[in-house]
Amino acid sequence: MLGLLKGFVGLSGAIFTQLYLAFYGPSGGGGGDTKPLILLVGWLPAAISVAFLGTIRIIKTPRSEVAARREYRAFCAFxxxxxxxxxYLLVVIVLQKRFRFTRAEYGVSAAVVFVMLLLPIGIVLREEAALFHIINNNNNTAAAAAVVDPTDAKQQVIRTPSKEESPASAAKKPTTSRSRALVLLIKRVRGPPRGEDYTILQALVSIDMLLLFTATVFGVGGTLTAIDNMGQIGESLGYPQHSIATLVSLISIWNYLGRVTSGFASEALLARHRVPRPLLVAGVLLLTVPGHLLIAFGVPGSLYAASVLVGFCFGAAYPMILAIISELFGLKYYSTLYNVGNVASPVGSYILNVRVAGRMYDREAKKQKQQGGALIMTAGKGGVTCVGTRCYRESFLVVAAVTLGAALVTLVLAWRTRKFYAGNIYAKFKEANTDNNADAHAVEKEDEVVVPAAGNK
Known part of the structure; x- marks a missing residue:
């Protein structure tokens, strides 16, 4: 699910481009003015959120093999x-870069994109109708089979002494307030077994979260550095402007493919072969290293392959990292921990993009200026643009090195969690669902045990 949702996020850049060209195309007055684009990004997401706010709800479905197969078919349809x-976006982007589209043609292209975005609503309506039919049938069957058993009306409640009431437990209580505070602090900080619900504090101070956060900062942060600078990298290496625009647009498609592929592939490998998800993240980060090296050495024509590797790997790493957080630390505080994982990427982008790549680029540009090298004045800003393979060589060698280090850190996490992933990490959800559907004759609650009355079968 994370892979699919993040995949649509990956496509959002290309989708916004098509809508922008339809609204503010060649004759739409957009021109080089960025105000229309900023306005579109400002109002459209807010309008969509308000329009679909009422559709967000918890859906309780009957659990069975038939229902599971139906859910899987619906998921595949999405x-x-x-x-x-x-x-479609891939084909349209290529055509738009090769041919000059009119305002009407941009409008038709955006209309097709809009219709395809609405297609999932048809899948939703089909599944809602099927769910309504199943629930009605189950309710009718349950009402017809309901039988009252008069012998099962009474239950005995046996009171058992609690831990606090037993003399043995009282003797083990800490005798001083300092020791009690220390024990309480240790309990709050030390997390439960992996897969259980951690508190936010327990998750933040755990070694697993530290390893995952470090890998995200330097691994995903490196891919963000390449993506954010792709236009300027192409300009420095002498690529034509239309090729640079195509590269930047296509990164959105590779990003989508990486997110969807990693979501499905990692789930299949985990379910069938118990492959730890951190191990797959390490593999994806290692695959990113050649992309950074291609940018660093500026091999002619290599930027196309680099954009594919970097875009795909950035998309592939993100859903798996967020899934790992849910699996290791539970779902109770997942919304907060999800954003802890999200904040690691901009932190890494700031370190590697601003502090490393940005400074090294400016230093090389100043060096070229002093040596009288080829420079392109940046219009209206008074700055300079560095030209040549040396502009990003040192910075992306650093990025490749720290990405390799991030992969090694993720391998450490995979080693630490190998026993956890060797088991069935979803077993507790299946057991909880079975317990809710079963009619238990004995229920244990804290200090009370409820058992059937004598004579009941």
Whole structure:
């Protein structure tokens, strides 16, 4: 699910581009003015959120093999729609870079994108109708089979002494307030077993979170550095402007493919072969290193391959990292911990993009200026643009090195969690669902044990 949702996020850049060209195309008065784009990004997401706010709710469905297969088919239908949308955007972007589109043609292209975005609503309506039919049938069956058993009306409640009431436990209580405070602090900081619900504090101070956060900062932060600078990298290496625009647009498609592929592939490998998800993240980060090296050495034509590797790997790493957080630390505080994982990326981008790549680029540009090298004046800003392979060589060698280090850190996390992933990490959810559906004759609650009355079967 994370892969699919993040996949649509990956496509959002290409989708916004098509809508922008339709609203403010060649004759729309957009021109080089960025105000229309900022306005579009400002009002459209807010309008969509308000329009669909009422559809967000918890859906309780009957659990059975038939229902599970139906859910899987519906999920695959969402996937096929997203794949069709990605393929259409890929073709349209290439055509728009090769041919000059009119305002009407941009409008038709955006209309097709809009219709494809609405296709999932048809899947939702189909599943809602099927769910309504199943629930009605189950309710009718349950009402017809309901039988009252008069012998099962009474239960005995046996009171058992609590831990606090037993003399043995009283003797073990800390005798001083200092020791009690120390024990309480240790309990609050030390987390439960992996997979259980951590508190926010327990998750933040755990070694697993520290390793995952470090890997995200330097691994995903490196890919963000390449993506954010792709236009300027192409300019420094002498790529034509239309090729640079195509590269930047296509990164959105590779980003989508990485997110969806990693979501499905990692889940399949985990379910069938118990492959730890951190191990797959380490593999993805290692795959990113050649992309950074291609940028660093500026091999002619290599930027196309680098954009594919970097875009795909950035998309592939993100859903798996967020899934790992949910699996290791539970779902109770997942919304907060989810954003802890999200904040690691901009931190890494600031360190590697601003403090490393930005400074090294400016230093090389000043060096070229002093040596009288080829420079392109940045219009209206009074700055300079560095030209040549040396502009990003040192910075992306650093990025490649720290990405390799991030992969090694993730391998350490994979080693630490190998026993956890070797088991069935979803077993507790299945057991909880079975317990809710079963009619238990004995229920244990804190200090009370409820058992059937004598004579009951």
């Amino acid at each position: 996937l096929y729609v997203s794949l069709a949308l990605a393929a």
